[in-house]
Amino acid sequence: MKKACIVLGIIVSFIVMLPLHSSALCVQVTKANLRSGPGTGYEKVWQVYQYMPLKKVGTSLSGDWYAVSDVDGDVTWIYKPLVTSRYQCAVVKSEIVNVRSGPGTNYSKKFSEPAKRYDSFLILKSKGPWRKVKDAWGNVGWIHKDYLWSN
Numbered sequence: 001m002k003k004a005c006i007v008l009g010i011i012v013s014f015i016v017m018l019p020l021h022s023s024a025l026c027v028q029v030t031k032a033n034l035r036s037g038p039g040t041g042y043e044k045v046w047q048v049y050q051y052m053p054l055k056k057v058g059t060s061l062s063g064d065w066y067a068v069s070d071v072d073g074d075v076t077w078i079y080k081p082l083v084t085s086r087y088q089c090a091v092v093k094s095e096i097v098n099v100r101s102g103p104g105t106n107y108s109k110k111f112s113e114p115a116k117r118y119d120s121f122l123i124l125k126s127k128g129p130w131r132k133v134k135d136a137w138g139n140v141g142w143i144h145k146d147y148l149w150s151n
Helices: 002-014
Strands: 016-017 023-027 031-035 044-049 053-060 065-069 074-081 091-092 121-126 132-133 141-143 148-150
Touching: 053 074, 053 091, 121 141, 132 148
Parallel strands: none
Antiparallel strands: 016 053, 023 053, 031 044, 031 074, 053 065, 065 074, 091 121, 091 148, 121 132, 132 141
């Protein structure tokens, strides 16, 4: 019982959850590791790339790490300087989606291949249900919002 209380105390001391408030974050660096806990000593769960949207659901007691939820609803941790709330991002949630040259299916396909699940983008503009997006390499096109998860 004493051991269980100590473990519980350690877990609680690492995190201050904000259950009624979440905020939108975007990965602002080329790539970042999502971890199982608030520190580099924790397991790397997933590597994400620039413009990956995340929702902040908590903060470590030190304030240096955020607990974040991703497109799949998984909660992991990211180091605070790797993310920003200054712009909005989106990630493809379907297996594939065409990127168009304009806001509609009557516009031509923009890239040689469709965008794939987990491809992430900076949202530049909205026009009805369409989002003008830019990837990390500077490619710009339009994707319907139904195929994106954004923060």
